[in-house]
Amino acid sequence: MPVRTHRTVLRRAAAGGVAALTLALACACGPSSGGSGHAAGTPAAGPSGSASAGSASAGVDPSSSASTGDPTTTAGPTSGSPSGSPTGSTPTGSTPSGSAGTGGRTTPASPSADPAPATTAAAPRPAPDAPGTSIVYNTASSTTNGKTVALTFDDGPGPYTGQILDLLDQYHVKATFCEIGPQATANPALVKRIVADGHRLCDHTVHHPQPMHTLSLDKQTYEITAAKDMIVAAGGPGTQVSWFRAPGGDFSKANRQIAAQDGLRPLGWTVDTRDWARPGVDQILANAKSELKPGGIILMHDGGGDRSESVAALAQLLPWLVQQGYTFDFPAG
Numbered sequence: 001m002p003v004r005t006h007r008t009v010l011r012r013a014a015a016g017g018v019a020a021l022t023l024a025l026a027c028a029c030g031p032s033s034g035g036s037g038h039a040a041g042t043p044a045a046g047p048s049g050s051a052s053a054g055s056a057s058a059g060v061d062p063s064s065s066a067s068t069g070d071p072t073t074t075a076g077p078t079s080g081s082p083s084g085s086p087t088g089s090t091p092t093g094s095t096p097s098g099s100a101g102t103g104g105r106t107t108p109a110s111p112s113a114d115p116a117p118a119t120t121a122a123a124p125r126p127a128p129d130a131p132g133t134s135i136v137y138n139t140a141s142s143t144t145n146g147k148t149v150a151l152t153f154d155d156g157p158g159p160y161t162g163q164i165l166d167l168l169d170q171y172h173v174k175a176t177f178c179e180i181g182p183q184a185t186a187n188p189a190l191v192k193r194i195v196a197d198g199h200r201l202c203d204h205t206v207h208h209p210q211p212m213h214t215l216s217l218d219k220q221t222y223e224i225t226a227a228k229d230m231i232v233a234a235g236g237p238g239t240q241v242s243w244f245r246a247p248g249g250d251f252s253k254a255n256r257q258i259a260a261q262d263g264l265r266p267l268g269w270t271v272d273t274r275d276w277a278r279p280g281v282d283q284i285l286a287n288a289k290s291e292l293k294p295g296g297i298i299l300m301h302d303g304g305g306d307r308s309e310s311v312a313a314l315a316q317l318l319p320w321l322v323q324q325g326y327t328f329d330f331p332a333g
Contacts, residue, residue: 132260135268139329142295148329151175156303157190178202178245181227184234191234202243213252243267269299275310284313
């Protein structure tokens, strides 16, 4: 081959090699982006290591060093401001320097960067009962005098009230009578005797409504206040009515407040003898003995029907209570 032709071939081969090398380098390094070394479409890291806001092809903050492809840089769209605080509509909670992120999902911040945990307010405590509206379930001296008991009689006065008063007098016992308003009006002499003998009075409504809480507020008010007025009128000047007992124990916040506003304390019981059902004298006694505890309040009846069993049971209950060491008291006021 002629020398000239040989040189031509060599020059062409060298040129081809340079072109191939240039193409290979271009493929390996990719196009430049402001000297940052990031591939196009990759968010550049800001000064705190978080990605800059704006388009994904934004350049590196001048203060940061060129990227070397370190996987610890954050890829999420967080703020590129010098302080690292979010700007515009960027999501809050930029990641700390050196935390990893993938696919735009920000890595959770370190414990020191966590916001204070949300606290749930404690449930409000139920409001306490207004003064004088809580229901009495114990004798006045239950906390100081040990083995005491209070006897209470409902639905009178009536045909059996006198016999009950005689038995109480025989044992020197004082009791509380929860009276129906019209019954008091019809039997004023019995009301006066109850007061004169040192017993106490309780308001048990006008019509004995059951259930009482379903009545309108006006009707409940009438049942309580009118009954008290009737009892006081029957007993005469100076008659005191100290408690209110809802029929069937159907106390509600409304009727307890009505009673308290009229100077009456709601009165419950702890022993139901069920004498109202006339189960027999033995069963009345068994109910009383099994349920009674010191400081308790016994429920019996002197009105509302045939109360001969109640009278007979009381005649046996009184000596038993004395034998057991009970003393008699009124309910707490």
